Amino acid sequence: MIREKKALPLLLAVSLLLALGQTAAQDVKRGEKVFTDCRACHTIDPGPNNVGPSLAGVIGRKAATVDGFRYSPAMKRSGITWDKDALAAFIADPQKAVPANRMPYAGMPDPKDVADLIAYLAQAGGSAK
Numbered sequence: 304m305i306r307e308k309k310a311l312p313l314l315l316a317v318s319l320l321l322a323l324g325q326t327a328a329q330d331v332k333r334g335e336k337v338f339t340d341c342r343a344c345h346t347i348d349p350g351p352n353n354v355g356p357s358l359a360g361v362i363g364r365k366a367a368t369v370d371g372f373r374y375s376p377a378m379k380r381s382g383i384t385w386d387k388d389a390l391a392a393f394i395a396d397p398q399k400a401v402p403a404n405r406m407p408y409a410g411m412p413d414p415k416d417v418a419d420l421i422a423y424l425a426q427a428g429g430s431a432k
C-alpha cells in the first residue's frame with residue numbers, strides 16, 4: 304500500500320516531464336490526422352487547387368489570394384489575413400467567421416483539434432511566406 308502511494312506521484316511527475324518534451328512534435332502529428340477533415344478539398348502543396356484553394360503558406364497570407372482559385376465574393380470581401388487567431392476562428396465556425404463563404408464545412412468543435420491542426424499547417428509549409 305505504502306509503495307503504491309509513493310509510486311503514483313513519481314509516475315505523474317515522469318509522465319508530465321515526458322509530455323512537456325514531446326508536446327510540440329505530438330501536436331503536429333495529431334494535427335496531421337486532424338487535417339483528414341480538410342484533405343478532401345485542400346492540399347498543403349503549393350500550386351494545385353482542388354475543391355478548395357491550396358493551403359501552402361496559408362499562415363500570414365491574405366484571404367482569397369491563391370492564383371487561379373475562384374473565391375466567393377464573401378471571401379474576397381473579408382479583408383482577413385490568415386494569422387493563427389483568424390484561422391482558428393474560421394476553422395471552428397466558418398460561417399460565423401466569414402458569413403456567406405462557400406466552404407462546405409460545418410466547423411471543428413474541439414479547440415485542441417483546431418490548435419493541433421494549425422500547428423501542423425505551420426509546420427507543413429503553412430508559414431512559408
Ligand code: HEC
Pocket residue numbers: 338340341342343344345354355356358361365366367368369373374375376377378379385390393394403404405406407408411
Ligand atoms: C468540402 C470541401 C472543403 C472542406 C472539407 C474544407 N474546405 Fe476549406 N475551403 C473550401 C472552399 C470551396 C473554400 C473557398 C471558400 C470561398 O471562396 O468562399 C475554402 C477556403 C478555405 C480557406 C481560405 C483560403 C484562402 O486562400 O483564403 C481556408 C484557410 C480553409 N478553407 C481551411 C480549411 C481547413 C483547415 C479545413 C479542414 C478543417 C477545410 N478548409 C475544409 C472547401 C473545403
